[in-house]
Amino acid sequence: xxxxxxxxxxYDDLMQGVPYRMWAGYYQLLLAQQGVRPTRVLDVxxxxxxxxxxxxSEGYAMTGxxxxxxxxxxxxxxxSAAGLEIRxxxxxxxxxxxxERFEAAFSFFDSLNYITDLARLRQSVERVYAHLExxxxxxxxxxxxxxxxxxxxxxxxxxxxxxxxxxWVGQYDRSxxxxxxxxxxxxxxxxxxxxxxxxxxxPEEIEGMLFDAGFTDLRCYDSYTLDRPHKRSDxxxxxxxxx
Ligand SMILES: C[S@@+](CC[C@H](N)C(=O)[O-])C[C@H]1O[C@@H](n2cnc3c(N)ncnc32)[C@H](O)[C@@H]1O
Numbered sequence: 723x724x725x726x727x728x729x730x731x732x733y734d735d736l737m738q739g740v741p742y743r744m745w746a747g748y749y750q751l752l753l754a755q756q757g758v759r760p761t762r763v764l765d766v767x768x769x770x771x772x773x774x775x776x777x778x779s780e781g782y783a784m785t786g787x788x789x790x791x792x793x794x795x796x797x798x799x800x801x802s803a804a805g806l807e808i809r810x811x812x813x814x815x816x817x818x819x820x821x822e823r824f825e826a827a828f829s830f831f832d833s834l835n836y837i838t839d840l841a842r843l844r845q846s847v848e849r850v851y852a853h854l855e856x857x858x859x860x861x862x863x864x865x866x867x868x869x870x871x872x873x874x875x876x877x878x879x880x881x882x883x884x885x886x887x888x889x890w891v892g893q894y895d896r897s898x899x900x901x902x903x904x905x906x907x908x909x910x911x912x913x914x915x916x917x918x919x920x921x922x923x924x925p926e927e928i929e930g931m932l933f934d935a936g937f938t939d940l941r942c943y944d945s946y947t948l949d950r951p952h953k954r955s956d957x958x959x960x961x962x963x964x965x
Pocket of ligand 1: 725726766767768769770771772773787788789790793813814815816829830831832833834836837
């Protein structure tokens with residue numbers, strides 16, 4: 723089963739505990755650290771657009787894209803119900819061409835870990851760069867190898883009263899740095915299965931592709947803090963500028 727296909731209509735139910743509101747605040751804190759005050763913002767791998775909508779409500783002109791058509795369908799349905807004007811497109815980050823530029827782009831919730839092929843990831847970084855105005859900001863987060871080694875992907879919620887129950891089990895291969903997560907969901911009693919594959923990109927690989935693309939002013943944080951990453955950071959935020 724493809725990832726983010728069958729689960730798309732239930733994604734927001736599953737993510738109810740995710741602190742998107744805090745993430746929106748943290749994103750704006752990182753923008754302030756960079757001295758960037760964007761109007762037009764691009765959400766790279768936006769999923770169902772929860773963060774996109776929050777930032778739209780705060781006055782940013784938002785565009786989002788994602789490779790999964792079912793996720794974009796959900797995002798469009800939600801924006802229309804909320805009366806928000808957001809441009810959503812189905813596109814692969816490695817090939818996207820939206821025909822416009824932004825003052826800032828971000829990609830949250832380990833979306834770039836899903837691009838397991840380093841050449842495709844490099845192309846994705848280049849595509850983001852091409853979509854930014856000079857002085858533009860790119861902020862993104864990544865799961866670390868520590869997160870996979872510590873089995874943070876192994877999660878379950880099978881409480882009887884929960885509408886969407888799930889059981890996730892990850893298999894991490896240290897040599898390839900790839901984790902395959904078998905995800906089982908039960909929605910109103912019906913079972914849905916997806917396999918999610920992520921790679922623990924090395925910090926030096928990420929830094930190399932950012933600088934090669936032309937980005938400068940790299941800052942790295944232990945996620946949701948302004949501290950440097952450490953060996954037990956399970957998620958790291960990167961922030962760079964297009965000169
Ligand atoms: C964990 S979800 C996060 C979605 C959203 N950013 C959020 O915070 O809820 C990861 C998303 O990355 C998308 N994705 C994975 N590979 C992609 C690619 N090559 N191009 C665009 N989107 C991609 C998936 O379809 C999925 O919606």
